[in-house]
Amino acid sequence: MNLTLHVWRQKNAHDKGRMEVYQARDISEHMSFLEMLDVVNEQLVEQGIDPIHFDHDCREGICGTCSLVINGAPHGHQKATTTCQLHMRHFSDGDHIYIEPFRAKAFPVIKDLVVDRSAFDRIMQAGGFVSVNTGGIPDANAIPIPKYFAEKAMDAAACIGCGACVAACKNASAMLFVGAKVSQFAHLPQGQVERERRVRAMVAQMDAEGFGNCTNQYECEAVCPKEISVEVIAKMNREYLRAATKKS
Amino acid sequence: MKLDAKIPSGPIAEKWSKHKFEMKLVNPANKRKYSVIVVGTGLAGASAAASMAELGYNVKAFCFQDSPRRAHSIAAQGGINAAKNYQNDGDSVFRLFYDTVKGGDFRSREANVHRLAEVSTAIIDQCVAQGVPFAREYGGLLANRSFGGAQVSRTFYARGQTGQQLLLGAYSALSRQIGLGKVQMYPRTEMLDVVLVDGHAKGIVVRNLVTGEVKSYAADAVVLATGGYGNVFYLSTNAMACNVTAAYRAYKRGAAFANPCYTQIHPTCIPVSGEYQSKLTLMSESLRNDGRIWVPKSADDKRAPNDIPEADRDYYLERKYPSFGNLAPRDISSRAAKEVCDEGRGVGDTGLGVYLDFADAINRLGEDTIRERYGNLFDMYERITADNPYKVPMRIFPASHYTMGGLWVDYNLESTIPGLFVLGEANFSDHGANRLGASALMQGLADGYFVIPYTIANYFAAAGAKNLSPDGKDFKRTEDEVNERTRKLLSINGKRSVDSFHRELGKIMWDYCGMARNRKGLETALQKIPELREQFWQDVRVLGTNEELNMSLENAGRVADFLEFAEVMCEDALDREESCGAHFREEYQTEDGEALRNDKKYTYVAAWEYKGVGTKPELHKEPLEFENVKLATRSYK
Numbered sequence: 001m002n003l004t005l006h007v008w009r010q011k012n013a014h015d016k017g018r019m020e021v022y023q024a025r026d027i028s029e030h031m032s033f034l035e036m037l038d039v040v041n042e043q044l045v046e047q048g049i050d051p052i053h054f055d056h057d058c059r060e061g062i063c064g065t066c067s068l069v070i071n072g073a074p075h076g077h078q079k080a081t082t083t084c085q086l087h088m089r090h091f092s093d094g095d096h097i098y099i100e101p102f103r104a105k106a107f108p109v110i111k112d113l114v115v116d117r118s119a120f121d122r123i124m125q126a127g128g129f130v131s132v133n134t135g136g137i138p139d140a141n142a143i144p145i146p147k148y149f150a151e152k153a154m155d156a157a158a159c160i161g162c163g164a165c166v167a168a169c170k171n172a173s174a175m176l177f178v179g180a181k182v183s184q185f186a187h188l189p190q191g192q193v194e195r196e197r198r199v200r201a202m203v204a205q206m207d208a209e210g211f212g213n214c215t216n217q218y219e220c221e222a223v224c225p226k227e228i229s230v231e232v233i234a235k236m237n238r239e240y241l242r243a244a245t246k247k248s
Numbered sequence: 249m250k251l252d253a254k255i256p257s258g259p260i261a262e263k264w265s266k267h268k269f270e271m272k273l274v275n276p277a278n279k280r281k282y283s284v285i286v287v288g289t290g291l292a293g294a295s296a297a298a299s300m301a302e303l304g305y306n307v308k309a310f311c312f313q314d315s316p317r318r319a320h321s322i323a324a325q326g327g328i329n330a331a332k333n334y335q336n337d338g339d340s341v342f343r344l345f346y347d348t349v350k351g352g353d354f355r356s357r358e359a360n361v362h363r364l365a366e367v368s369t370a371i372i373d374q375c376v377a378q379g380v381p382f383a384r385e386y387g388g389l390l391a392n393r394s395f396g397g398a399q400v401s402r403t404f405y406a407r408g409q410t411g412q413q414l415l416l417g418a419y420s421a422l423s424r425q426i427g428l429g430k431v432q433m434y435p436r437t438e439m440l441d442v443v444l445v446d447g448h449a450k451g452i453v454v455r456n457l458v459t460g461e462v463k464s465y466a467a468d469a470v471v472l473a474t475g476g477y478g479n480v481f482y483l484s485t486n487a488m489a490c491n492v493t494a495a496y497r498a499y500k501r502g503a504a505f506a507n508p509c510y511t512q513i514h515p516t517c518i519p520v521s522g523e524y525q526s527k528l529t530l531m532s533e534s535l536r537n538d539g540r541i542w543v544p545k546s547a548d549d550k551r552a553p554n555d556i557p558e559a560d561r562d563y564y565l566e567r568k569y570p571s572f573g574n575l576a577p578r579d580i581s582s583r584a585a586k587e588v589c590d591e592g593r594g595v596g597d598t599g600l601g602v603y604l605d606f607a608d609a610i611n612r613l614g615e616d617t618i619r620e621r622y623g624n625l626f627d628m629y630e631r632i633t634a635d636n637p638y639k640v641p642m643r644i645f646p647a648s649h650y651t652m653g654g655l656w657v658d659y660n661l662e663s664t665i666p667g668l669f670v671l672g673e674a675n676f677s678d679h680g681a682n683r684l685g686a687s688a689l690m691q692g693l694a695d696g697y698f699v700i701p702y703t704i705a706n707y708f709a710a711a712g713a714k715n716l717s718p719d720g721k722d723f724k725r726t727e728d729e730v731n732e733r734t735r736k737l738l739s740i741n742g743k744r745s746v747d748s749f750h751r752e753l754g755k756i757m758w759d760y761c762g763m764a765r766n767r768k769g770l771e772t773a774l775q776k777i778p779e780l781r782e783q784f785w786q787d788v789r790v791l792g793t794n795e796e797l798n799m800s801l802e803n804a805g806r807v808a809d810f811l812e813f814a815e816v817m818c819e820d821a822l823d824r825e826e827s828c829g830a831h832f833r834e835e836y837q838t839e840d841g842e843a844l845r846n847d848k849k850y851t852y853v854a855a856w857e858y859k860g861v862g863t864k865p866e867l868h869k870e871p872l873e874f875e876n877v878k879l880a881t882r883s884y885k
Contacts, residue, residue: 012796012797028521028522028524030521030522031522031524032526032632035524035525035526038524038526038747039524042745042747045745045789045791045800046745048791049791050791050792051791051799051800053797053799055314056488057313057320057487057488057489058318058320058322058323058488059487059488059526059527059529060323060485060527060529060530060628061628061631062322062323062409062412063313063318063320063322063323063487064318065313065314065318078631080627081631085628085631085632087631087632087634089634110458110797111796111797114797116314117314118314118315118435120315121315121317121423121426121433121435124317124420124423125423125427126427128420128423129378129421129423129424130377130378130379130420132374132377132378132421133299133302134298134299134302134374134421134697134698135370135374135697135698137370137373137374137376137377138373139373140332140373140375140376140390141332141334141389141390143376144384144387144389145384145388146384146388147384147385147386147388150381150382150383150384150388151381153381154381154406154407154413157380157406157416158407158409158412160412161317184379185379188381190376190377191379
């Protein structure tokens with residue numbers, strides 16, 4: 001199939017940026033979206049045009065590196081799918097495809113479609129951990145964890161930190177991302193000790209990074225490639241409220 | 249070059265305890281005087297950086313990804329082994345040790361493997377304490393599954409995302425230390441060389457991938473945890489950016505490279521669909537617990553899989569290896585798939601595929617149980633192929649997955665360059681000629697959490713804190729060399745893209761140094777690789793400048809290193825005139841086509857010393873001694 005691509009090009013963080021139009025010819029339906037961009041890039045290089053820069057790595061939907069807003073939707077319109085797992089069979093010959101970076105104040109553009117998501121790392125550094133050092137740990141089976149809670153924790157822990165939730169939100173809120181980590185630990189006995197301190201620190205850092213707040217539109221849940229539920233936001237709010245009533 | 253493995257004396261089960269006692273310590277107040285550089289933040293790197301920072305050392309950690317959480321350990325699906333014997337099925341440290349040595353086809357170092365099995369149990373404790381949500385039974389205790397090459401259930405897992413959850417655990421420990429200021433983290437920063445001062449590794453030269461700035465960092469020791477070189481095949485299950493550069497630059501500075509020809513081809517990947525293919529996707533080996541592998545009995549049978557009756561199917565693994573069946577080790581399963589495809593019985597458009605069928609398991613256990621066990625893998629398969637594996641069998645084919653070879657290290661994980669330590673997939677030490685499933689995660693975390701924190705102290709105590717400045721002449725000289733190379737790559741301005749060279753190299757390696765090798769093919773490869781390398785340096789086109797984010801430039805540097813490294817791999821494969829584990833030389837096989845080892849001549853680690861680009865490297869041999877496991881022909885029949 002042949003496609004017309006409208007791609008955001010921006011030389012660096014200081015450049016204003018603009019949409020450019022490229023033709024993608026003879027695209028196979030079995031290609032992934034990023035393989036289609038590889039083919040286009042090969043052609044651009046042949047023509048002496050700087051290839052389109054986009055973040056990607058594992059190409060199997062787990063590392064969270066790939067991004068892109070495709071036709072207005074972070075990771076495109078296929079449900080529960082990262083951009084790297086999106087295949088061209090979901091497009092038709094003659095389509096126009098609009099490709100933009102994840103946009104948020106806290107995710108400044110580095111180049112073209114590549115954005116800086118290090119704000120997520122700083123939130124994790126503020127409290128996304130259990131404070132145990134290596135070694136001297138009791139046996140792994142010493143504390144039984146009900147399967148239900150272990151599964152709940154795993155549901156939340158599946159977050160890949162891609163940032164689609166932020167890109168989809170009109171407030172650029174990171175509450176699905178932060179809520180996922182807070183929920184994971186809130187469901188596990190290992191997370192109880194630092195429960196209040198953790199949620200306070202992570203929320204404070206989230207605010208400091210310039211992310212907005214949740215106003216219950218659930219766009220984040222709709223685009224999340226790992227289908228993290230907005231329940232985690234409710235859980236985080238509950239944890240935050242609980243922490244506000246306690247000293248620690 | 250002299251290889252001294254520094255294996256402690258005494259009975260195998262006491263070596264590590266004895267060694268821990270005999271090694272020198274650095275007292276708690278002095279630890280803050282030492283600094284260490286960790287390159288790579290996968291399971292091995294992140295766990296090492298966090299653990300050493302907790303002890304009080306000053307750590308600088310580097311990764312080329314945008315965040316330390318993205319390293320390719322994250323993609324491991326199936327699980328992590330540990331000799332917990334929670335299932336009461338006869339597991340023990342010795343059994344895990346034995347299985348690993350046997351699985352590696354008797355080409356690994358006994359002492360290292362035993363230590364790995366010993367610390368495996370502590371890894372699970374550590375991960376649970378970090379909040380890793382492993383699968384659990386209704387009673388609240390940890391669940392296990394079985395995996396290829398073992399007859400006990402010792403594999404711990406978190407759905408199909410075990411690597412992700414373990415990495416996020418290590419990343420959380422690392423993040424905590426970054427927050428506390430004990431680790432300086434440098435993401436989007438690629439190591440391009442190691443700096444030696446008086447023969448010791450004392451720093452690295454890196455390129456900031458966003459600004460292009462080339463800069464040196466100094467420390468009292470350097471730890472490489474930079475993963476494997478599976479992308480030498482271009483198509484592999486590795487992430488796109490996985491590369492050999494850090495390890496290869498260390499090799500060029502004097503670190504021996506061990507057993508580069510041991511490359512694992514994973515039996516269960518989604519087959520190639522076309523020329524444009526950029527990577528191959530793994531389907532976890534755990535699927536072989538419930539899936540049955542088959543091809544049609546006749547090469548002419550072109551019916552749809554569900555129309556082929558039982559009588560016309562060949563469940564070849566169950567037929568050839570009745571006791572292990574579909575759980576035969578990876579090298580054996582991969583070769584068996586190649587064999588049936590070579591006979592023309594392969595399935596799918598390309599004929600390069602076999603069926604992995606869940607119909608029996610679904611009949612026996614119900615679709616819900618299968619969904620619970622493998623749901624995310626089935627979804628992934630459907631997204632890529634548009635086939636529904638609940639209804640039609642999956643099609644799978646082997647692909648390059650893991651590299652057992654790596655930089656040579658002694659028992660302390662120190663390379664032949666003093667002060668340069670190598671962890672995880674980047675070293676060669678524990679898996680011999682073939683790695684068993686769910687053992688990579690185990691080794692990465694063993695090295696990082698429980699080995700390097702001890703052995704680095706021993707080095708520090710002997711070498712002392714140097715507090716070097718990165719402005720010294722050794723640093724400047726190395727920086728100049730790095731800059732010169734970048735300048736050269738950007739100035740060629742030829743006609744061909746970097747990827748086109750990488751693809752061509754990958755094809756040479758897959759055809760001549762892949763699942764099966766022979767002398768003639770390897771000699772052909774050794775002739776083709778230098779020709780391709782020469783073309784690369786004359787005709788590659790890298791656009792843009794150094795002073796910006798330039799992914800073609802990054803890639804060009806990596807492919808340039810693969811183009812040199814590929815030769816070392818072929819030399820090693822040529823030297824090893826036997827078949828063992830993943831290294832299958834067609835000249836050396838038994839009557840029924842199994843690997844034929846030559847223990848008299850080849851029970852050694854082949855460690856190669858760099859002698860110049862295009863010059864044959866010098867081979868050094870570390871003899872392997874087996875005192876606890878009797879050398880035997882591996883049988884899974």
